[in-house]
Amino acid sequence: MRKSHLLAGALVVVVLLALGLVARQIATRRMAARQSETTGLQESLETGDAHLEAGEYAEAIADLEAAVEMDPDSSEAHFLLAQAYNRTGDLLKAADEFRAVLELDPDNAAAHHNLGVTYFQLQDPSTALAEFEAALELDPDDPDTHYQLGATYLILALSGADSMAVADPQLLEQAVAEFEAALESREDMPEALIGLGNVYIQQADYAAAVAVLQRAIEQAPASPEAYYALGEAHAQSGEQAGACEAYSRFLELDPPATWRTQGEQAMAALGCP
Secondary structure (H helix, E strand, O other), X not given: OOHHHHHHHHHHHHHHHHHHHHHXXXXXXXXOOOOOOOHHHHHHHHHXXXXXXXXXXXXXXXXXXXXXXXXXXXXXXXXXXXXXXXXXXXXXXXXXXXXXXXXXXXXXXXXXXHHHHHHHHOOOHHXXXXXXXXXXXXXXXXXXXXXXXXXXXXXXXXXOXXXXXXXXXXXXXXHHHHHHHHHHHOXXXXXXXXXXHHHHHHOOOHHHHHHHXXXXXXXXXXXXXXXXXXXXXXXXXXXXXXXXXXXXXXXXXXXXXXXXXXXXXXXXXXXXX
């Protein structure tokens, strides 16, 4: 398998996992305190939050923009509005709102984390890195932030590598440390195992990659990301049968079209049946 193909696949794996994490992180981060006794503001926050949970993002944005207008100092209103913007793909507005939260509440670990995820989606991993580090200073044991930081280190390690170059070894080691920290806090975290597997592939430790990716599949048997990475690990180690089987399973799980094409090309290069 050519290294250029491996690099493309690894990047897709990390990005897809990161985007999935946004949804979980956003859905679980809620402010505990209500910051205003104004009936109108309270109603806008509650209905906006309800629309957000129901996936009614246009309605959520309307309610939450009204809440921000009523009380520009409500960090909860800015936080919820940032979530709504993020879910609609309006990432620049989401970043603005998360920054507004941090101006009002600098010690808000969730806002730092979600701002980091937003920068990650905006393909600005260096800025994302600073936000994840700030989140960990406030919440050192959060597995989601450790995972996301590991994914960011992996992206940074690969970002300077062309098809013939080697990924930055120091950044790969930092990615390993963060993925392992995530797994120490939450053993059942297949995305961290997949991230770890991708790092091991870059380090040419294919046996270790196969082992952690098989663990990931045990935890998430319907994960196309895990099967794609497993196919890469087998292919790089010369295990054609294992690679073909993993890629075939990957294609059965209906991945996105562009990623499906990569899987099909990998199978063709290997001469899979």
